[in-house]
Amino acid sequence: MNKHTQTLQQAFNEAPYPVGGHGKRNAGVLLEAFRNVAAETDSDTYGSGAIIEQFQAEMADFLGKPSAVFFPSGTMAQQIALRIWSDRSGKTKVAYHPLCHMEIHEQNGLRELHRLEPVLLADMTSLIALADVQGLPDDVACLLLELPQREIGGQLPAFEELEAIAAHCRGRGIKLHLDGARLFEVLAYYGRSAAEICALFDSVYVSFYKGIGGIAGAILAGDADFAAESKVWKRRHGGDLISLYPYIIPARHYFKERLPKMEQYYRDAVELAAFYNGCGGAVSTRPAVPVSNMFHVHLQAPKETAERAMIRIAEQTGVGLAHHVNAVSDDACYYEVSLGDRYPGVPKKKLEEAFRLLEQLLNKQA
Amino acid sequence: MNKHTQTLQQAFNEAPYPVGGHGKRNAGVLLEAFRNVAAETDSDTYGSGAIIEQFQAEMADFLGKPSAVFFPSGTMAQQIALRIWSDRSGKTKVAYHPLCHMEIHEQNGLRELHRLEPVLLADMTSLIALADVQGLPDDVACLLLELPQREIGGQLPAFEELEAIAAHCRGRGIKLHLDGARLFEVLAYYGRSAAEICALFDSVYVSFYKGIGGIAGAILAGDADFAAESKVWKRRHGGDLISLYPYIIPARHYFKERLPKMEQYYRDAVELAAFYNGCGGAVSTRPAVPVSNMFHVHLQAPKETAERAMIRIAEQTGVGLAHHVNAVSDDACYYEVSLGDRYPGVPKKKLEEAFRLLEQLLNKQA
Numbered sequence: 001m002n003k004h005t006q007t008l009q010q011a012f013n014e015a016p017y018p019v020g021g022h023g024k025r026n027a028g029v030l031l032e033a034f035r036n037v038a039a040e041t042d043s044d045t046y047g048s049g050a051i052i053e054q055f056q057a058e059m060a061d062f063l064g065k066p067s068a069v070f071f072p073s074g075t076m077a078q079q080i081a082l083r084i085w086s087d088r089s090g091k092t093k094v095a096y097h098p099l100c101h102m103e104i105h106e107q108n109g110l111r112e113l114h115r116l117e118p119v120l121l122a123d124m125t126s127l128i129a130l131a132d133v134q135g136l137p138d139d140v141a142c143l144l145l146e147l148p149q150r151e152i153g154g155q156l157p158a159f160e161e162l163e164a165i166a167a168h169c170r171g172r173g174i175k176l177h178l179d180g181a182r183l184f185e186v187l188a189y190y191g192r193s194a195a196e197i198c199a200l201f202d203s204v205y206v207s208f209y210k211g212i213g214g215i216a217g218a219i220l221a222g223d224a225d226f227a228a229e230s231k232v233w234k235r236r237h238g239g240d241l242i243s244l245y246p247y248i249i250p251a252r253h254y255f256k257e258r259l260p261k262m263e264q265y266y267r268d269a270v271e272l273a274a275f276y277n278g279c280g281g282a283v284s285t286r287p288a289v290p291v292s293n294m295f296h297v298h299l300q301a302p303k304e305t306a307e308r309a310m311i312r313i314a315e316q317t318g319v320g321l322a323h324h325v326n327a328v329s330d331d332a333c334y335y336e337v338s339l340g341d342r343y344p345g346v347p348k349k350k351l352e353e354a355f356r357l358l359e360q361l362l363n364k365q366a
Numbered sequence: 367m368n369k370h371t372q373t374l375q376q377a378f379n380e381a382p383y384p385v386g387g388h389g390k391r392n393a394g395v396l397l398e399a400f401r402n403v404a405a406e407t408d409s410d411t412y413g414s415g416a417i418i419e420q421f422q423a424e425m426a427d428f429l430g431k432p433s434a435v436f437f438p439s440g441t442m443a444q445q446i447a448l449r450i451w452s453d454r455s456g457k458t459k460v461a462y463h464p465l466c467h468m469e470i471h472e473q474n475g476l477r478e479l480h481r482l483e484p485v486l487l488a489d490m491t492s493l494i495a496l497a498d499v500q501g502l503p504d505d506v507a508c509l510l511l512e513l514p515q516r517e518i519g520g521q522l523p524a525f526e527e528l529e530a531i532a533a534h535c536r537g538r539g540i541k542l543h544l545d546g547a548r549l550f551e552v553l554a555y556y557g558r559s560a561a562e563i564c565a566l567f568d569s570v571y572v573s574f575y576k577g578i579g580g581i582a583g584a585i586l587a588g589d590a591d592f593a594a595e596s597k598v599w600k601r602r603h604g605g606d607l608i609s610l611y612p613y614i615i616p617a618r619h620y621f622k623e624r625l626p627k628m629e630q631y632y633r634d635a636v637e638l639a640a641f642y643n644g645c646g647g648a649v650s651t652r653p654a655v656p657v658s659n660m661f662h663v664h665l666q667a668p669k670e671t672a673e674r675a676m677i678r679i680a681e682q683t684g685v686g687l688a689h690h691v692n693a694v695s696d697d698a699c700y701y702e703v704s705l706g707d708r709y710p711g712v713p714k715k716k717l718e719e720a721f722r723l724l725e726q727l728l729n730k731q732a
Binding site for chain 1: 400406443474603605611615
């Protein structure tokens with residue numbers, strides 16, 4: 001095979017030192033999680049049984065909420081949370097960021113299935129601020145905040161701003177929902193427990209296949225009657241499967257394994273972002289100093305130039321910096337970096353070599 | 367433990383010769399299906415990748431449809447099928463049996479999520495007949511037929527009646543959807559291929575955890591644009607999981623293993639029903655002669671009497687005839703029997719003993 005005709009994805013897959021993630025998404029993820037599971041372990045059955053009930057209780061406890069319900073996906077869990085708050089208030093508007101998962105990744109499910117009308121707060125590049133929330137009309141049932149805000153590089157408001165937003169919502173009877181797809185990843189930065197953060201919210205969603213690295217699945221947590229209502233909607237959505245244990249067992253396994261490593265992933269992201277920001281003008285990260293295990297790398301170069309640079313770096317140094325680059329304009333692009341178990345395996349010498357090359361390749365271009 | 371205070375479920379679980387099913391629903395079902403799966407096998411990713419695409423292609427081929435889409439559940443797949451036919455026709459009514467899964471097991475998802483209005487055909491004890499369909503109003507988008515009709519014991523219309531219903535629907539522009547949750551189980555009775563039966567329908571759903579005995583999951587099949595549209599709705603429902611392989615690999619494994627056994631399960635059900643019907647007046651099966659691996663046992667006795675009889679039979683003969691009994695009235699009850707891998711392991715002598723005892727216990731009562 002001619003190395004020079006390979007795609008970025010191929011080059012990344014073949015690179016001995018991929019920088020992001022925990023490892024390949026393959027059947028090994030399942031086999032590892034089931035290694036010590038006895039064949040006699042009973043399945044859960046339509047939301048009942050020890051496997052699902054114990055994990056739900058553990059997660060309710062961790063999140064500091066009375067009740068938690070396991071869902072096959074966050075898409076399902078979050079639409080349902082917003083629907084419940086809408087039904088209870090009799091209001092059909094819900095507020096969130098223009099780059100909210102519901103707005104850009106769910107084929108308009110919130111409108112098509114639930115007839116809810118989003119009110120978009122803040123612009124495409126900034127976080128939702130207290131002033132945005134203060135400007136909300138009165139007919140809004142619920143505000144969704146995503147911590148960290150993934151599509152802008154994983155940014156976070158100051159905790160004091162969060163508290164002020166929560167107090168404002170409480171005062172106006174607007175329910176506050178947490179999109180915590182990457183909540184575990186920001187606990188170290190906030191220096192607070194999940195329960196302390198979740199106490200500001202009426203309902204909370206967390207995911208098990210981002211930083212946790214499970215197979216799929218989500219938890220939706222809140223009061224007991226909120227949880228009970230969410231189970232009715234789970235059945236309606238077709239998510240109340242006879243057996244969810246193929247996701248629950250890995251979720252629990254990798255939660256125990258990786259929750260203690262989240263702070264390290266975050267420290268690693270801060271270190272790696274400094275490498276990028278040391279390259280000079282054509283390269284920068286967003287945020288400049290990460291607050292979680294993730295950030296975005298912005299390059300002042302056409303997407304194709306960036307891809308060629310990444311392929312060259314992978315071939316020459318063995319370091320896989322990115323597997324996919326997104327165009328922003330004709331001469332700007334970005335990619336996402338999420339650190340996990342792989343980063344400590346990248347030799348520092350190789351990493352320095354990769355960044356010297358990146359600087360050369362991008363400056364030659366600029 | 368005092369044997370005489372145990373519940374029917376406990377007695378059934380402890381019985382050495384359970385009559386129905388393939389085996390316990392436990393982690394062994396997953397471990398067995400993954401025994402020969404290499405750790406390096408790539409996950410599917412949001413509906414793409416070899417694992418999901420190959421299985422979908424195989425099932426499309428088997429069902430004789432251009433396209434097939436894997437779903438986490440039949441609840442999701444069928445609501446979506448009916449929504450698509452409704453959207454295309456601009457009509458919001460859909461017709462089905464009063465004991466359709468959508469009507470009794472889905473918390474009204476079809477109405478609450480999709481605003482579709484069911485028209486109920488036939489009564490609680492009979493199949494939908496051509497005359498019922500001929501009486502449908504013109505504003506019906508789709509008719510759903512369940513083959514076999516599970517909640518009335520797994521009954522089937524004659525194939526000629528099916529053909530007549532299909533022709534009538536085609537003539538009137540009413541789409542015909544197959545709830546084939548147990549389609550594989552009736553191929554032997556009809557003496558036709560799945561493709562021959564599915565040819566009468568515009569869309570088809572089949573399940574992988576009934577007779578097939580997988581973990582969960584469903585296939586929805588139809589034309590290419592129907593399938594493409596169903597994927598958009600799958601995303602909206604929150605069913606387009608990043609990884610569905612934990613269900614797909616077992617579905618494929620057990621499909622290959624058990625499809626060839628379906629005819630035997632059916633023959634076994636005919637044999638077992640004859641045992642029941644030989645007990646005399648207080649005991650009968652519905653249908654009298656099964657057409658699939660399933661039937662219902664009706665007892666002219668209070669539910670509690672029936673439960674005590676089942677517990678006694680399990681304790682005395684080791685044969686587990688039922689694990690759950692449903693009351694019909696104060697002095698009538700029924701339970702469902704679905705045969706699978708376990709039945710051939712029940713010694714005929716023990717079975718005869720069990721039925722002699724059932725006859726005694728029920729006649730004493732009557």
